Structures are given as C-alpha cells and as structure tokens.
C-alpha cells in the first residue's frame with residue numbers, strides 16, 4: 562500500500578502561450594513546470610493551488626476562474642509514497658508574473674514548450690491539456706529521468722472520475 566501525498570499544479574495560459582516556471586531549488590530543480598506544491602493541513606486543494614501560484618510567480622486567480630483539468634499520480638521505484646497531483650488551468654489572472662526565490666518565470670508559445678527540460682511525463686499528458694481535454698495519468702518512475710510504465714486516459718468529467726474513485730472534490 563502506497564502512502565498518498567497531495568500536491569497541486571497550476572498552469573496559466575493564453576490562447577497561444579503557457580507560463581512556466583524554471584525551478585531553482587527543491588524537488589524538480591532545473592526543470593520547467595507549472596506552479597504548485599504540497600497541500601498544507603486544513604487547506605482545501607484549491608486554496609493550496611492559489612497560495613502556491615501566488616508564492617511562486619506572484620499571480621492571483623479567482624477561485625471561480627481556476628479549472629481542475631487533470632489528476633496525476635506518480636510513484637518512484639523503491640519509495641513508499643504515491644504523489645497525487647491535482648492539475649489546474651486558468652486563462653484569467655491578475656498581476657504580472659514575477660521571478661521568485663523558487664521559480665524564474667517565462668512565457669512559451671505552445672509550439673515551443675521545452676519538454677526536454679521538463680519532467681518526462683509532461684510530454685505525454687500536457688498536449689491533452691492544451692487541447693482543453695480532461696485527463697488522468699499514472700506514472701511509475703524507475704529513476705528521476707526514466708518512466709518505467711504509465712497509463713494516460715482522457716476523462717469526460719473530473720467529478721465523475723472522483724466519484725468513481727470515492728475521492729472528494731478539489732474545493
């Protein structure tokens with residue numbers, strides 16, 4: 562039985578571009594990713610997503626503008642943890658993205674997303690998000706650079722997916 566640990570991951574997008582942060586420290590260092598982190602005790606998943614977004618790139622998004630678009634699970638060979646990541650996207654935000662202690666921010670055209678400098682799983686599920694599809698992904702890593710096995714599914718509805726798995730909603 563794997564021990565579940567919950568995380569958030571938020572992507573800010575326009576019709577043609579996505580904002581990514583280059584992680585300067587900690588888990589996923591030297592990789593581009595969306596903004597997110599661990600969910601603190603007594604915090605909803607959405608509250609955690611909005612807090613991490615603000616902390617990591619100084620942007621504010623209203624709860625009603627944050628859309629839950631995916632659910633990812635990661636395990637690592639020889640480790641007892643299952644990393645469970647709620648993925649969100651928004652195209653409405655307030656503020657100007659700024660570099661922080663944790664991230665250097667940069668906009669990328671959809672055709673120029675730096676997959677070679679991202680987690681290897683991103684190349685598999687992120688294109689679904691760019692097509693405005695909902696998704697579930699499960700990845701088992703043999704080491705930090707190598708996926709052993711995985712599965713990715715397109716979902717009809719996040720609510721239906723959570724209900725089927727007896728998981729609560731993200732709010």
Ligand SMILES: Nc1[nH]c(=O)nc2c1ncn2[C@H]1C[C@H](O)[C@@H](COP(=O)(O)OP(=O)(O)OP(=O)(O)O)O1
Pocket residue numbers: 568569570571587588589594595596597598599600635644646680682683
């Ligand atoms: N394989 C993977 N692919 C991906 O796209 N994102 C991943 C991933 N594995 C983890 N993530 C994301 C989830 C989350 O947004 C982030 C990891 O969160 P962190 O460890 O940075 O959490 P915190 O910011 O709370 O950490 P600290 O404040 O440094 O303790 O990386």
